[in-house]
Amino acid sequence: MTSEQSLRKASYHIGIFAVSKFVSVMGANIVAFGISLYILKLTGSATSFSINILCSIVPRVLFSPLIGYMADRYNKKVLVISSQILTVVTVAILLLYANWQGMSIMAIYIMMVFYTIFTSCSGITLTASIGQLVDQDRIQKVMSLNQLSMSLAAIGAPMIGGILYGFVSIEVFLIIQIIAFSISTLLDATMNFNLYKTEKNHAQKSEPFLKSMKSAYHYIKNRKTLKTIITLALCLNLFFSAFAVGISYVLVEVVQFKSLHVGWIESIGAVGMLLASIYLTARKNLKNPILFSKRALLILSTMFFLFALPLILFELTYIQLFIYYGITSFLMTMTEVCTNVPIGVILQKSIEESYRGRVFALFETLAMGMMPFGILIYGFLYDYFGAPSVLIGTGIIVISLTLYLLRTSVLKQMKEEQLNENSQEDKFAEA
Incomplete structure (x- = not known):
């Protein structure tokens, strides 16, 4: 691939990265908003609400080192796409369970644990891939667009979530999440995660987990x-x-x-x-x-x-x-x-x-x-x-x-x- 072709591909990556990030963050924020209100309405308990927050923090703390190890050792694109697919599957299982048995707080907690693990995997791996997706001169643009996506989601998600919550069931929020992450997965699958991959990384030794960390x-x-x-x-x-x-x-x-x-x-x-x-x-x-x-x-x-x-x-x-x-x-x-x-x-x-x-x-x-x-x-x-x-x-x-x-x-x-x-x-x- 010529230098000009690489730059064009990197420009494509920048646009896809921004759109994919916005769609996934918007979907995640809308669902987080809806689930939070649902738990508070169903239980009226601050403790139940706090447990939900812990389910989105503790798995990330515990599994992040293993995810980082995997991101450096295995194919980053496979990890990103696989974890995004598993995120969609996790939310879909909760949706099917809700239609079959009715929604329950325990089911939400279990879903949130696996959801956090898989989204952490895709998030950390994608962040570690930025230097392979774009050239060094445009990393600032990518990081800024990443922040821009989160800013737009921070503004739009509560508004959309607040409007939807008064008119639709919690199952609709889960469907929104499935659609958002499916779109994000399809977009990320079109990117070349080896565009700016260095030879140095190919020579990396495989080390046991503890020694690697x-x-x-x-x-x-x-x-x-x-x-x-x-x-x-x-x-x-x-x-x-x-x-x-x-x-x-x-x-x-x-x-x-x-x-x-x-x-x-x-x-x-x-x-x-x-x-x-x-x-x-x-x-x-x-x-x-x-x-x-x-x-x-x-x-x-x-x-x-x-x-x-x-x-x-x-x-x-x-x-x-x-x-x-x-x-x-x-x-x-x-x-x-x-x-x-x-x-x-x-x-x-x-x-x-x-x-x-x-x-x-x-x-x-x-x-x-x-x-x-x-x-x-x-x-x-x-x-x-x-x-x-x-x-x-x-x-x-x-x-x-x-x-x-x-x-x-x-x-x-x-x-x-x-x-x-x-x-x-x-x-x-x-x-």
Whole structure:
């Protein structure tokens, strides 16, 4: 295949990836919305709702390392397509069971466990395949389009789900999921997952699972760029649980917004995410992604203070508070995208093809493990110390952490490491 043909095929991959991602995420979000409301309506129990959330987190934490190992060892396209087909089969079995025996909470829990395993497999493997689907110069575009798809789904899914829930049964939501994932599977099947596959990956040794994961750990440990970014990302995942818990707590319990207006503020935030994704998709490649991400993260850290400001310094009317928190939510999601996308680009470019599955899997395992831990801690902190103290304290910690982990000397080391790796890759390509 000539260079021009490869570029045309890569352009095709970019479009297919964006459409496939949007369809699958939209379908998944609509179903998640419908099932959540169904469980709450059927049981009226927060515990039942929490168990459903655990069924979508715990399997991902437990199985991600194995999925990463498989993604590096076996054919990525076969893994992606097979796991997507199994996702469709899992939802179809629940649909048949509901028509045969009637829907039950236990059946939903069981479905959610297998659903999470299969979607994690397709998600991690597809992420690890990006460097093989497109050329290095357009990885930023792919990562931005990925974020754009999730932004559009975040805006559209609750609206569609809310409308449908009042008129159709839960079985219709499952049919939507089956159709969405079937379309996504057919689209992904048309892509060439070996378009930019390196020879280096063909020479990869087959290792036992534990030894393979250990080598991935040492691979991260011996690379300053990866070690710094992953350490920073994991810390942020912990401390930004303050927002996951705090936004709803502040808006509902402290400010006492109506639930409808809380939804509007969240929608305004989704628009900010959408605009930032469009901006990063359209603009040229960032010359220094990590520096861009650092600046965005420092701006994002100030949102902790902005959320606390009306609670301690001045009083605003209900309408003024709504406008204030709408703008703050908009800015927060914009800077969040501007932080996350460059980090994703760096990870895609920094990780060797033969390690991508395991590195992304280890990252997801640790990140998902941090989430419930952080939510639990911040639930306690908000109850005992109040929102202003927690938000301001967390903001100070995040700013200090960013300035330390991404200090000038570290950024220079990371840049030198990137130049050395690029030089080695060029020599390998010439050979």
